[in-house]
Amino acid sequence: xxxxxxxxxxxxxxxxxxxxxxxxxxxxxxxxxxxxxxxxxxxxxxxxxxxxxxxxxxxxxxxxxxxxxxxxxxxxxxxxxxxxxxxxxxxxxxxxxxxxxxxxxxxxxxxxxxxxxxxxxxxxxxxxxxxxxxxxxxxxxxxxxxxxxxxxxxxxxxxxxxxxxxxxxxxxxxxxxxxxxxxxxxxxxxxxxxxxxxxxxxxxxxxxxxxxxxxxxxxxxxxxxxxxxxxxxxxxxxxxxxxxxxxxxxxxxxxxxxxxxxxxxxxxxxxxxxxxxxxxxxxxxxxxxxxxxxxxxxxxxxxxxxxxxxxxxxxxxxxxxxxxxxxxxxxxxxxxxxxxxxxxxxxxxxxxxxxxxxxxxxxxxxxxxxxxxxxxxxxxxxxxxxxxxxxxxxxxxxxxxxxxxxxxxxxxxxxxxxxxxxxxxxxxxxxxxxxxxxxxxxxxxxxxxxxxxxxxxxxxxxxxxxxxxxxxxxxxxxxxxxxxxxxxxxxxxxxxxxxxxxxxxxxxxxxxxxxxxxxxxxxxxxxxxx
Amino acid sequence: xxxxxxxxxxxxxxxxxxxxxxxxxxxxxxxxxxxxxxxxxxxxxxxxxxxxxxxxxxxxxxxxxxxxxxxxxxxxxxxxxxxxxxxxxxxxxxxxxxxxxxxxxxxxxxxxxxxxxxxxxxxxxxxxxxxxxxxxxxxxxxxxxxxxxxxxxxxxxxxxxxxxxxxxxxxxxxxxxxxxxxxxxxxxxxxxxxxxxxxxxxxxxxxxxxxxxxxxxxxxxxxxxxxxxxxxxxxxxxxxxxxxxxxxxxxxxxxxxxxxxxxxxxxxxxxxxxxxxxxxxxxxxxxxxxxxxxxxxxxxxxxxxxxxxxxxxxxxxxxxxxxxxxxxxxxxxxx
Numbered sequence: 078x079x080x081x082x083x084x085x086x087x088x089x090x091x092x093x094x095x096x097x098x099x100x101x102x103x104x105x106x107x108x109x110x111x112x113x114x115x116x117x118x119x120x121x122x123x124x125x126x127x128x129x130x131x132x133x134x135x136x137x138x139x140x141x142x143x144x145x146x147x148x149x150x151x152x153x154x155x156x157x158x159x160x161x162x163x164x165x166x167x168x169x170x171x172x173x174x175x176x177x178x179x180x181x182x183x184x185x186x187x188x189x190x191x192x193x194x195x196x197x198x199x200x201x202x203x204x205x206x207x208x209x210x211x212x213x214x215x216x217x218x219x220x221x222x223x224x225x226x227x228x229x230x231x232x233x234x235x236x237x238x239x240x241x242x243x244x245x246x247x248x249x250x251x252x253x254x255x256x257x258x259x260x261x262x263x264x265x266x267x268x269x270x271x272x273x274x275x276x277x278x279x280x281x282x283x284x285x286x287x288x289x290x291x292x293x294x295x296x297x298x299x300x301x302x303x304x305x306x307x308x309x310x311x312x313x314x315x316x317x318x319x320x321x322x323x324x325x326x327x328x329x330x331x332x333x334x335x336x337x338x339x340x341x342x343x344x345x346x347x348x349x350x351x352x353x354x355x356x357x358x359x360x361x362x363x364x365x366x367x368x369x370x371x372x373x374x375x376x377x378x379x380x381x382x383x384x385x386x387x388x389x390x391x392x393x394x395x396x397x398x399x400x401x402x403x404x405x406x407x408x409x410x411x412x413x414x415x416x417x418x419x420x421x422x423x424x425x426x427x428x429x430x431x432x433x434x435x436x437x438x439x440x441x442x443x444x445x446x447x448x449x450x451x452x453x454x455x456x457x458x459x460x461x462x463x464x465x466x467x468x469x470x471x472x473x474x475x476x477x478x479x480x481x482x483x484x485x486x487x488x489x490x491x492x493x494x495x496x497x498x499x500x501x502x503x504x505x506x507x508x509x510x511x512x513x514x515x516x517x518x519x520x521x522x523x524x525x526x527x528x529x530x531x532x533x534x535x536x537x538x539x540x541x542x543x544x545x546x547x548x549x550x551x552x553x554x555x556x557x558x559x560x561x562x563x564x565x566x567x568x569x570x571x572x573x574x575x576x577x578x579x580x581x582x583x584x585x586x587x588x589x590x591x592x593x594x595x596x597x598x599x600x601x602x603x604x605x606x607x
Numbered sequence: 608x609x610x611x612x613x614x615x616x617x618x619x620x621x622x623x624x625x626x627x628x629x630x631x632x633x634x635x636x637x638x639x640x641x642x643x644x645x646x647x648x649x650x651x652x653x654x655x656x657x658x659x660x661x662x663x664x665x666x667x668x669x670x671x672x673x674x675x676x677x678x679x680x681x682x683x684x685x686x687x688x689x690x691x692x693x694x695x696x697x698x699x700x701x702x703x704x705x706x707x708x709x710x711x712x713x714x715x716x717x718x719x720x721x722x723x724x725x726x727x728x729x730x731x732x733x734x735x736x737x738x739x740x741x742x743x744x745x746x747x748x749x750x751x752x753x754x755x756x757x758x759x760x761x762x763x764x765x766x767x768x769x770x771x772x773x774x775x776x777x778x779x780x781x782x783x784x785x786x787x788x789x790x791x792x793x794x795x796x797x798x799x800x801x802x803x804x805x806x807x808x809x810x811x812x813x814x815x816x817x818x819x820x821x822x823x824x825x826x827x828x829x830x831x832x833x834x835x836x837x838x839x840x841x842x843x844x845x846x847x848x849x850x851x852x853x854x855x856x857x858x859x860x861x862x863x864x865x866x867x868x869x870x871x872x873x874x875x876x877x878x879x880x881x882x883x884x885x886x887x888x889x890x891x892x893x894x895x896x897x898x899x900x901x902x903x904x905x906x907x908x909x910x911x912x913x914x915x916x917x918x919x920x921x922x923x924x925x926x927x928x929x930x931x932x933x934x935x936x937x938x939x940x941x942x
Contacts, residue, residue, distance in 0.1 A: 277714055277718060426714075427712070427713065427714030428745045429741050430714055430738065432738040433736070434734060434735065434736035440874065444872060444873050444874035447873075448871075448872040448873040451872055452865035452866075455864040456861050459857075459860065463614055464613065465613050496877070499880055502866075502868070503865065503884070506864070510854075510858040510861075513854050514823065517851075517853055517854040524620075543823055547820075547823055550764060550818035550822060551818075553760065553764065554760055557756050557760045557763070557811060560756075561752050561755065565805065566804050566808045569805075569812075573812070573815075
């Protein structure tokens with residue numbers, strides 16, 4: 078094993094070059110790496126949020142609310158369809174899983190069934206997205222099958238990711254990463270000095286904007302006492318004028334998805350307000366509604382709160398208008414941003430939030446560097462004092478190992494976290510183990526009377542089996558951490574895993590080449606470790 | 608030529624009677640394991656918010672210490688339930704910990720808290736260097752997946768050892784692993800160290816290290832079992848531990864040196880991690896000597912029907928040789 082085979086020497090030289098070339102960008106100032114030509118590797122270590130500072134948010138789509146809203150819309154559809162066909166009904170209600178309605182006239186049951194089935198649409202998998210069933214007592218039930226629910230959740234998550242991306246882009250935050258996690262979750266990672274509260278404000282509102290007519294058949298006080306007319310609802314209001322809320326018709330005349338633009342501005346009294354413009358469909362609908370309802374009030378509703386409920390003085394035909402309300406300049410700006418990006422299909426709940434300030438990150442890097450330097454110095458001193466010249470060889474192998482790990486991490490852009498730095502230190506300590514195993518074996522073989530060269534050779538050969546077995550166990554631990562861990566733990570798993578692979582290489586192959594070279598050059602009579 | 612007296616922690620050849628004291632050590636180990644379990648179940652682990660859910664906010668007002676009394680009274684006025692306010696570090700920063708009141712949205716609560724603190728501590732500029740919020744759903748999942756990860760790790764180690772050695776070896780190794788993991792939990796309980804996601808990483812590392820240590824002894828044991836077929840199992844184990852002792856101590860000390868550096872200079876975030884590893888690696892080194900190997904002996908004595916206890920290793924080999932001979936003979940007859 079100690080013959081200096083050319084391929085082995087070439088491999089060591091190549092590994093060393095590889096490590097140095099890919100580690101170097103981390104040691105040069107940014108101005109230098111930026112001015113290098115494109116073919117020179119310039120990727121630095123990809124620091125985790127705990128080291129460079131930043132925010133991590135784990136969001137979950139509110140599936141219960143999503144389903145509830147779907148059923149509420151369905152309820153209004155049923156009301157509209159049966160109304161159009163002049164079929165009398167009672168007890169129209171949405172439960173958490175289905176909408177039920179009782180047809181008053183038994184002879185109209187078949188007609189009602191036929192009309193309601195039309196509400197369902199065929200799905201890609203061959204079924205229908207709505208099951209209409211006849212229950213006893215002239216009752217019909219409409220329920221989406223479970224597959225339709227799953228598809229709706231899936232679509233909601235995809236849509237939410239798109240919309241969040243648009244909203245965050247408008248904040249000008251530096252390269253946020255928005256990824257899906259599992260079936261109902263979204264992870265946002267925004268590095269740098271970004272303010273998590275701003276991020277949360279941007280995703281905290283679904284921003285569902287609707288224009289609905291005010292129901293003036295009852296007052297808010299009467300509605301609060303329980304007399305809400307069917308097809309209407311009592312909503313809270315932001316305006317002091319409507320402090321008891323506003324009764325609005327459930328029917329949505331124009332909605333936020335028909336907007337083409339929204340900009341913050343100021344109304345004639347100098348208060349912050351919002352200018353908007355509708356698309357073609359929105360313009361026509363809005364014109365129709367305002368023509369039919371002159372001198373009545375319509376409500377501008379955002380996420381089930383009335384922003385304002387102005388009276389229609391003239392029909393609005395141009396498709397643009399102004400929303401006034403209880404805005405600050407900032408909230409008007411925020412709302413304009415959200416309206417431009419579109420409404421989220423469902424509410425998003427923050428399940429986990431982690432924010433690290435950039436200063437704390439810098440402190441952590443400093444602490445990591447200090448302990449790395451001190452740890453390495455202690456290991457070098459100990460190994461050289463224990464094994465003399467061979468200890469120096471082990472130390473050289475360790476340095477190559479360090480370059481290889483940092484080079485590999487920079488090349489693959491695996492994330493380096495604070496526990497990852499700890500992993501690096503630990504890896505260096507454990508990497509020595511392969512050298513220790515080899516050297517201890519050499520001592521035994523030499524004691525058993527073998528010549529230095531044979532003892533060294535046997536040391537490497539016999540220790541290899543043990544080195545292999547022993548490192549597989551650490552690799553298993555690293556793989557499990559990588560699969561099961563999140564964030565910082567994953568970072569630890571990366572360095573530990575890379576470290577096991579590179580340290581076996583350096584402690585075995587690099588040390589072999591060094592010792593082989595030493596034997597060839599000095600033709601020693603004894604091993605320096607005895 | 609470089610030449611200086613090398614430090615030697617041990618004489619070139621040791622002949623310590625590990626197996627002789629294994630009975631006493633085994634007793635101590637069992638007591639320690641039971642004690643750790645009892646402590647974990649009665650007093651419980653100090654779970655961090657990763658596993659308990661809740662909020663941690665670190666607040667600093669650069670240039671002056673944070674007015675902790677003002678922070679405390681402001682938070683008490685918000686009715687957040689049990690709020691902990693602790694000063695930490697040298698610059699007078701404070702760490703606030705609280706559980707989100709049931710029914711409240713954790714993310715909105717922390718927003719309200721940071722806004723409140725900005726006004727209370729004004730005009731000083733307020734920095735929130737570290738904010739963590741973990742909802743109850745996520746914390747439960749993290750805890751479960753952490754425990755599953757530990758279970759899977761131990762199981763895979765058993766499989767690996769079983770595959771590379773005999774089953775008895777695997778049982779010895781796994782007994783040592785459980786010993787190490789339970790005692791490390793005990794360390795967390797005794798010192799009231801905060802148990803977080805990083806602690807799970809620490810325990811997985813300890814599992815990896817402890818197995819590494821055990822495998823080195825087992826490798827030598829396997830080699831010696833082949834080399835000294837006539838030697839009683841007990842002596843083979845003793846010899847193998849002695850032969851690998853120098854390596855065990857040097858590697859363990861190197862790891863501990865690096866970890867002490869980490870514990871002292873690595874800052875608050877890594878201290879618990881380093882301390883857990885220091886204890887874990889010490890326990891792992893102890894267990895590969897006093898737990899993993901003696902258990903093989905214990906197992907051998909119990910299952911052996913040989914009248915000479917401890918000869919199981921060679922007895923099994925002798926039995927196998929007999930079988931092979933019989934097989935050869937029968938083949939010879941047939942052919």
